[in-house]
Amino acid sequence: MADPVSAVGLVAAAVQLTELAVKVVKRISDFNSTIKQTPKAFQEVQIQLPLIIESVGRIKEQTDQGLLSDSSRNAVYAVIEACQHDTRLLDKLITELLPNSTDSIRKKTLKALTSLTHDKEINKITEALRNRTYLLALHKVAKDGIEPLQSPEPCEPFWLVPFDRNVSFVGRHEIFEKINEAFIVPTGSQSKAALTGLGGIGKSQIALEYCHRRREQNCECSIFWVNAATVAQFEESLNNIAVMCGLVARNSGQAEGASLVQPWLEFRHQGPWMMVVDNANERDIVFNQKMRNGKTPWQCIPRRNGTLIFTTRSYELAYDLARPSRPIYIPLIGEAEGVELIQKRLGLGFPKNLMIELLEELDHIPLAITQAVSFMIKRRIDIPQYLERFRKSDDTKMRMLDYEFIDHGRTAESPESVAKTWELSFNSIREDNQKAADMLYLISFFQNHGIPERILRSEDDDEFDFEDAMTILSDYSFVNADNTRVRFHTHSLVQHATRHWLRSQGPTEVTAWRLTALKSLAREFPEATSHPKQDYWETCEILLPHAESLLAYDFKKSEQDIQLERARLLNSTGRYIHWIGRYSDGRKRFRTSWDIRKQYLGEAHVDTLKSMGLYVWALSFQGEPEAVEPGYRLLELRQEILGPNHADTIDCLSDLATALAKTNQYAESIKFHRDAVSRGIAHLGINDLDTLNCQNALASTLMDVDEYQEASEIYKEVYEIKKSIQGPDHPDFLVIESNFALCLVGLGEIPRAIELNQHCLASKEKVLGIDHPETIISAYNLGDLYFREGHREEAIKLYDRIIDGCEAGLRRETVDGKEYLDLIRRRRRPISYGRLPPLPE
Template sequence: MAEALAVVGIVSSIIQVVEFSAKVADRLNDFASSVGEIPKAFRHIQTELPLIIDSFRRIQSQAESGSVEVATTNAVWPVLKDCQRETIRLQNILDKTIPSVGDSSWERRKKAFLSLGKDKDVEEIAESLSRYVRVLTLHQAIEGSKPERQPPPSYEQLKPLYLTLIPFDRNPHFVDREDVFKQIDEAFKVKKGSQPKAALFGLGGIGKSQIALEYCFRRKEKDPECSVFWVHAATLARFEETYKRIATECGIIGQEEEAQVDATLLIQNWLESRHEGHWLMVVDNIDDAEVFFKEPLTNGKTVAQCIPRTGKGSLLFTTRSRDIAVDLILPAKPIPVPMLTKSEGAELLRSRLPGDHSEQHIVELLEELEYIPLAITQAAAFMFKRRRTIPQYLELYRKSDSARVRMLSYEFSDHGRQYNSMESVAKTWSISFESIRRGNPRSADLLSLMCYFDRHAIPAALLTSEDEDEWDFEDAVAVLCAFCLIESDETGSSFDMHTLVQLATKLWLIDEKKGEEDKWAFEALQSLARNFPAPLHHTTPEYWQLGRDFLPHAQLILAHSFKSQRDEIELARATLLFSVSRYLHWRGAVMDSKAKNEESLAIRERILGEKHPDTLRTMGQLAWMYPWISMEQEGVDLGLRCLTLRREVLGTDHPETIDGLSDLAMAYQQQNKLQISEEMQRQAYEASQRVNGSEHLDTLNCLSHLASVLDDMGRYNEAEAALRKVVRIKTRVLGEESSSILSELHNLAFILQHQDKFEESEEVYRRTLTLKTKIYGKTHVETLTTLTNLVLLLREQMKFSEIEELSGWFSGEAAMVQEKDNPRLRNVMWTLRRFSIRPPGDEASESSDSGYSDYENDDELALISEEKEFIEESRREESHSHVFGVA
């Protein structure tokens, strides 16, 4: 048997050497016939090659007839290998020095010149070939003198029938992935003569290998005569080891010959030309393109070149990378392996964790683990070994990110992973991370950065720098998408990440890239501080869009605990806090806005000092906010301090100093110190006209605030004239739908209402309500403020049917607005709920003065009268739309 195996090995190698040598000889002959004569060294080669080819063919014939001893075969092996090496060397020289068909005259002269320097190398090859011819001739003479013997068993007789060489048993816990199996079967339907191929790709731990394993057993059940082979392709060593095992198990080589024989080429040749019947080969874990397509095996070929290509053999590849999957089976489409469905996840968990479990607890766990099979299996192993219930596991898992990270690192023995018996989600994904880091370091950097943002809708703007090459960024992102670690939207402008991937990336940074957690968290913080929209005196559609896109990421990084408390980190935090504070104020979350502004101010005062321009901006913004949350005196005190410092540092006529003067005037207005407020607001308006110009937005805002003070003083005509001027100029400069005009329109309606110009006031309120709804949405505090005033105006005119038409507005969406963070919003909603209810009875009997005459008893009427006084008192505070005032 060993003798027969050795014969099979040498026959296969001879075939390869003869075919290659014949091609080289043909090329020399073609060249000689075209030019009439070739260099002397090449003529020598032209003579020796046919002799070598003939000798090897004789040895092949003797081997196949069974007349070659094992000892003789072993002696011929070194000659065979040397001939192969020298022939390859010769081929390389020919490529550089012998003209090809189609070469230009210049290329021919160039190669002729190069050939002059190759004579010595060609002579060395010719001498070597001459020696091999003498050895082979001697071998022929010796073998020819031996008596004939009976041939050994044929190659086909040695071949085992219907092989199944899979290193794993069937997984008893496998849950059906019928859709994937159907796609594999469909991919294998090809034209006769073409090779059936399919490639599964997906996130590490998603179940690609388990699907391939189950497919093998199903294929064997359906077609018992189909041979099945499993090949590991993660590394070159694993690939060669698997091929040797197949060669040994199939009886193609003996164990004692493994070190001497190139099993890789033997198996490839056997499956392509000598294996009887159909076969299926799974090539598992092709996760490194360099390893599979470029790095050489011991025989000089790549793994890709050693995959058998024949119409009677099917190939099923598994890889984490979609790009690799595409390259493997182009032009066919690779098959993505999705997350488990809810029913599949529940089935897997119940099979791994026996016992009674509530459906609700199972669904909660599956959602936390994002329906990833490996994560579910890992959790089940943890609970089974630690004797924990699902609620107990969830309680541990939800404690903190560090708890989640530890549980993702929990190692267990997973089916079908005998070469790496202890597994974990973190370990599985670290393989992807390392592969990415080796292949595209920029991709690894992006992944490290992204794990410190919110996992949903990460804007591309937060991931790039001004000097970054667009193509480099797109390539880096494409790698992460190919490995299914992130998902891109259709435009490539934002990305989603799995929560578990974020946690595993952080763990990888902690374990493998020690000291880099703060580095990437700081990168994320700096990016947000740089890109979050800076505070504006008036907003734009772009401001609102960027604020919405960036806020979740800003909130997350602001909650991050840095190990270091360096000043540069703290100052970046202060910048982001400052910008986020203003955006939150625009949204109506005024208490959260105040807290962030105060934190920003504390940082900047401590590090930069109170006179630094950044500190003064933060101080001014906070002073501007205080009056709107019933902190009038705090607003005046901080405003005075800020104004004094700005005059000292920036000068009296600096735009920010003028802003501070206008803000302080507004604070006095909230305290009802109207004379002081009017005087200061006029000073601010005149200074802004002088410094900024009469149509500058800051100047118009000062005039708007002056109109508000005049309205509070009962000087309605002056207030109306000033406000109409503001609306007219802003409409001309900015357009009617600019957000900067909305507060002016609202306040104009309010002033008209004071003058009993109800019809025009109602028209302006409705117009403002429409615009605010379009720009802010139905539930924003500014929209609801205008809605409140409109409802009160309609009630004052006893237009209850029109109020009913608006009732859906505040009973539906608006009723769900979070009011706890906004005292102003609480008052608005309270007013809406109390005064929007239509009184029972006949509308005609109602008085325009009270609107409460149909309540059922005097106690309720007295209560309503008190409420009316409160509302009328607070109405002046709440009715002025203020969001776009000067800050």
């Protein structure tokens, strides 16, 4: 064994190291003055050497007072010698790189730039000094040092978690399984898991419950909790650990304690340990901002041995903190767990369906549920009373979301309301990327599910800017994408909060962004058409919920641009909902659109005529006599503005003819129909879909006057042409097939009529749905034929199937659906298909 180092020898070594370190620090400062900026490789040295000087000074004091044992002097002496070696190497490098006073400016600059090539060598020395700084700090004693502090060897594990167990915690079993899976790593690797998700989703509560379960499973494991919401809170947490674990005295500075926890856990702690780094939400705080010891929080998180759990709202940050482990995304609380949470906090006295209703209103967000329960208990109200208030208005909802309360497991500095919790994330997004904030504003005015990318992007949007913005929103869990990443969804409560933030920025902001959403949707919603293609149905189905949300809003200001965008969207949506069987609603929209355009654009504007034409068509479709007068006026205007042979003029002529038939003016009706067909063939072509529709309308009216033979000849020709152009399952073709079958009935060709009706019904069920009015009519007519042919049981079976399907269908509440379903129930006579417009695809 080596001889013990004498006190005199240790003091001498300490003095030599101090002098050398002071010299090097000064030379680095001089070097800096030469090139106006310290090279990056030297910046860490400027932090470490002063810490070494301070530690060595205290060791010298302890030695002079005889407070160090022989073993301690030996250990400290070895570290000081190693520090001297490293510092001499630095001094030598600086000597080679530091310009002389006689050097020219060019030579001084060249020498300074040469220093950049030594970064790797300097970094290696700096890393060694950093480790020696920790070792010196671990052997120091308190300034008043009566008793030396020894590096602790705990007799029992530490439990430094600032919260007791949450007795209301429920479920989340799958999350605990994922955490356990993340902790399975190869020998020598550190176990890490990062919980990420929307603020208030329960990340900290899950981490807290996991701590208690870990303690139960392994009583030898030390468990620590660190708050990383701010640099100051992180530093305070580390300092508290250092004090409680005996690394520093209570009156030591935070800079000392924060520096000691990492090396102690990595090298000196005996037994297993786990640390929760909670609220690591800001990348700048974790990786860039520095504590008083000159280090960032990331540099002070132990990365050897032990187990780490991070909680963060940022998915991207979660990945960086816990890689190579994938972030564990925390979903909304499930129905069963949500009911159990309400019961634990509120009691068992409420029906399950009422608690589920509350869950759905609060988007299954745990913090919102806890907040609502707190509100109810303090205000002494029950769930129905809470829901009544919550649904009263957006302002009332926001006030309730902003209600402050004390939540279990949240620090005193944390916001204690849903609104304030999200506001922290929102402010961070706005500071980081204004485009992302703008996207959140826009999203808040659509339905919260299935928001397509096409209505979020403008024509001049840069692709990468858009992707960056949506990534940030997804990163904070405000917005999530589907698997294709072309449709997004958010939480309705997030939308309410976003609109609230918009109002706080100015009284006109909400209206301005709502108008932006309206314009985007009106631009993307397919225009009204009589011959939709396949993508029309899919696009309209996706966009309709968002259109309904915007059209339901009462724009109190009646600026022209707002109203004209509404008129455009009313036209487009009105045509689609008519296709899907909501006839009355579609007609109302056409009327409103016509009124708006007539007010702002005038009666003769082409856009006004489009709305007017749709309204006249819808009236004639429903057999309303009022269609005749505006029909004549529309025909007059279109002939004057568009010309007598324009497709819209020919279409108007056919619609007017249909309206005349509804008022029993058959002679005039057939005359107009023949004129429309003649113009269509001459100017649009015999195979044009509008021409074919005019022929269908003519044949339908001919059947009304029992001219079945001529009608059948027209149908035969139109049937074959449409079948070849549109296919046998196209809804527009199915109109012809239905009418042709009805015409054959009039001619007595029942077997062929049954065959066509069977195909037509099967196709309509597939394309339109069993509860669509057109499907119901086809079912009635086929059943009527079964009755005629004596197949009563088959007819009854068909009718019962349709009735059951309609009662469970999506359209069961629509007026039009109920009206046509009554026809089947009453077994009325077949309906003339000639009175129906072209069907939707």
